[in-house]
Amino acid sequence: xxxxxxxxxxxxxxxxxxxxxxxxxxxxxxxxxxxxxxxxxxxxxxxxxxxxxxxxxxxxxxxxxxxxxxxxxxxxxxxxxxxxxxxxxxxxxxxxxxxxxxxxxxxxxxxxxxxxxxxxxxxxxxxxxxxxxxxxxxxxxxxxxxxxxxxxxxxxxxxxxxxxxxxxxxxxxxxxxxxxxxxxxxxxxxxxxxxxxxxxxxxxxxxxxxxxxxxxxxxxxxxxxxxxxxxxxxxxxxxxxxxxxxxxxxxxxxxxxxxxxxxxxxxxxxxxxxxxxxxxxxxxxxxxxxxxxxxxxxxxxxxxxxxxxxxxxxxxxxxxxxxxxxxxxxxxxxxxxxxxxxxxxxxxxxxxxxxxxxxxxxxxxxxxxxxxxxxxxxxxxxxxxxxxxxxxxxxxxxxxxxxxxxxxxxx
Amino acid sequence: xxxxxxxxxxxxxxxxxxxxxxxxxxxxxxxxxxxxxxxxxxxxxxxxxxxxxxxxxxxxxxxxxxxxxxxxxxxxxxxxxxxxxxxxxxxxxxxxxxxxxxxxxxxxxxxxxxxxxxxxxxxxxxxxxxxxxxxxxxx
Numbered sequence: 102x103x104x105x106x107x108x109x110x111x112x113x114x115x116x117x118x119x120x121x122x123x124x125x126x127x128x129x130x131x132x133x134x135x136x137x138x139x140x141x142x143x144x145x146x147x148x149x150x151x152x153x154x155x156x157x158x159x160x161x162x163x164x165x166x167x168x169x170x171x172x173x174x175x176x177x178x179x180x181x182x183x184x185x186x187x188x189x190x191x192x193x194x195x196x197x198x199x200x201x202x203x204x205x206x207x208x209x210x211x212x213x214x215x216x217x218x219x220x221x222x223x224x225x226x227x228x229x230x231x232x233x234x235x236x237x238x239x240x241x242x243x244x245x246x247x248x249x250x251x252x253x254x255x256x257x258x259x260x261x262x263x264x265x266x267x268x269x270x271x272x273x274x275x276x277x278x279x280x281x282x283x284x285x286x287x288x289x290x291x292x293x294x295x296x297x298x299x300x301x302x303x304x305x306x307x308x309x310x311x312x313x314x315x316x317x318x319x320x321x322x323x324x325x326x327x328x329x330x331x332x333x334x335x336x337x338x339x340x341x342x343x344x345x346x347x348x349x350x351x352x353x354x355x356x357x358x359x360x361x362x363x364x365x366x367x368x369x370x371x372x373x374x375x376x377x378x379x380x381x382x383x384x385x386x387x388x389x390x391x392x393x394x395x396x397x398x399x400x401x402x403x404x405x406x407x408x409x410x411x412x413x414x415x416x417x418x419x420x421x422x423x424x425x426x427x428x429x430x431x432x433x434x435x436x437x438x439x440x441x442x443x444x445x446x447x448x449x450x451x452x453x454x455x456x457x458x459x460x461x462x463x464x465x466x467x468x469x470x471x472x473x474x475x476x477x478x479x480x481x482x483x484x485x486x487x488x489x490x491x492x493x494x495x496x497x498x499x500x501x502x503x504x505x506x507x508x509x510x511x512x
Numbered sequence: 513x514x515x516x517x518x519x520x521x522x523x524x525x526x527x528x529x530x531x532x533x534x535x536x537x538x539x540x541x542x543x544x545x546x547x548x549x550x551x552x553x554x555x556x557x558x559x560x561x562x563x564x565x566x567x568x569x570x571x572x573x574x575x576x577x578x579x580x581x582x583x584x585x586x587x588x589x590x591x592x593x594x595x596x597x598x599x600x601x602x603x604x605x606x607x608x609x610x611x612x613x614x615x616x617x618x619x620x621x622x623x624x625x626x627x628x629x630x631x632x633x634x635x636x637x638x639x640x641x642x643x644x645x646x647x648x649x650x651x
Contacts, residue, residue, distance in 0.1 A: 449565060451564040451565045452586050455536070456588075459533060460533070510536070511540060
């Protein structure tokens with residue numbers, strides 16, 4: 102497995118690695134501020150996808166021929182690379198899924214099947230729908246009870262309320278590491294310690310954290326950590342469920358099919374070992390290999406410097422936007438990442454997003470799959486600019502000017 | 513003016529714009545000029561819920577012709593509603609039901625009527641046509 106050398110953080114050099122950033126839309130240089138939805142891909146990943154389908158394509162596991170063995174080796178090497186990056190104890194703890202949503206559904210179905218009526222699941226008011234609905238469905242199936250930790254106006258969890266809601270009845274705390282809408286970074290270390298103290302397991306939704314900071318699941322001590330490949334510079338259609346080995350071993354399979362079995366007869370089927378027990382059917386082979394490439398790329402990035410750069414971008418953008426009349430930043434947590442959500446009095450976010458688009462700027466507008474959070478703030482949605490480490494202050498200057506122009510047209 | 517002529521007139525109007533921002537400036541002005549639906553008429557049955565913006569549509573039928581009024585919480589959506597109503601208002605149900613709204617793509621706004629845009633406009637056109645069909649079958 103090759104390794105790239107880690108270089109001093111240089112945004113110009115980083116941008117060179119991302120072909121999608123070098124294009125024009127509507128005759129303007131593209132400014133891509135929709136990284137919370139999905140990230141662009143480095144050349145290393147794009148080339149690997151091309152290479153796989155040009156030369157390396159084969160089905161994995163059990164193949165006797167050259168290509169199959171090579172694809173299997175590469176796929177499993179990707180798993181090991183992800184294990185190392187996340188600081189997991191074993192590669193068996195890395196389950197490939199379709200993405201964050203699929204990972205959460207797997208846990209809700211499989212771990213959830215071991216819960217009983219009256220057991221409680223604790224989530225927060227800032228969760229993405231994909232960390233709400235699977236638990237609601239579980240509650241319907243098993244008679245469990247869903248409890249929601251409220252937030253304050255700044256968009257921070259009210260930890261006193263968390264303490265009150267946490268009890269011996271709590272069997273799982275499922276909480277986002279970073280809010281996709283607000284950018285709030287939650288105190289997961291404290292949450293995990295407190296949850297473990299009452300015997301609850303903890304699932305961390307890492308969809309918005311894996312691309313912004315170094316993650317070490319062993320230090321974090323979470324029981325599950327889930328994320329999507331496409332938000333962390335890898336391909337779409339694949340993601341990861343990290344789970345502690347002993348818990349995964351106790352959990353029943355989620356889906357049945359090929360690859361997940363040890364032996365099938367019509368009378369009785371025995372299941373494969375981890376991680377294959379949870380990977381029924383032919384997986385997204387190219388996706389897994391190329392997600393490995395995305396982590397190879399990430400290993401070459403000084404993540405601490407990248408995180409500092411992203412936070413500077415967010416602060417810079419917020420300070421300028423704050424001067425606009427009627428504009429309110431949604432999500433003012435003390436500890437937040439590079440997400441800038443805002444709403445403007447009397448102006449629909451959709452209108453602002455449409456006008457920014459025509460000025461070459463990609464942002465997201467709407468409820469960001471967090472409708473309960475929008476209800477809390479009493480707004481239909483926000484305009485969300487979410488930055489990655491390849492974004493620049495110059496882009497933010499252009500963005501702020503474009504927001505100003507849009508607002509003057511809409512007022 | 514018939515349906516086709518009304519659409520061609522709009523296409524001509526849009527030809528003077530050099531860039532997207534001018535075009536949208538005009539659409540925003542149309543949105544601002546479109547009379548609002550009476551708040552009391554913004555009822556659930558008139559609401560077309562989009563994921564992004566919401567549209568309310570009110571229609572009535574008199575002297576063999578359909579009349580529409582509509583509103584939206586987003587001003588660009590409302591401007592496009594203004595264009596749609598300008599084309600379809602006062603037409604006979606059979607013409608509305610079969611109307612090919614070719615002007616939308618000619619002026620470059622087809623993205624607003626795509627199923628993925630979720631601004632309520634596509635739903636509004638469908639509803640509008642359904643209302644027209646009802647009156648054809650009733651007569």
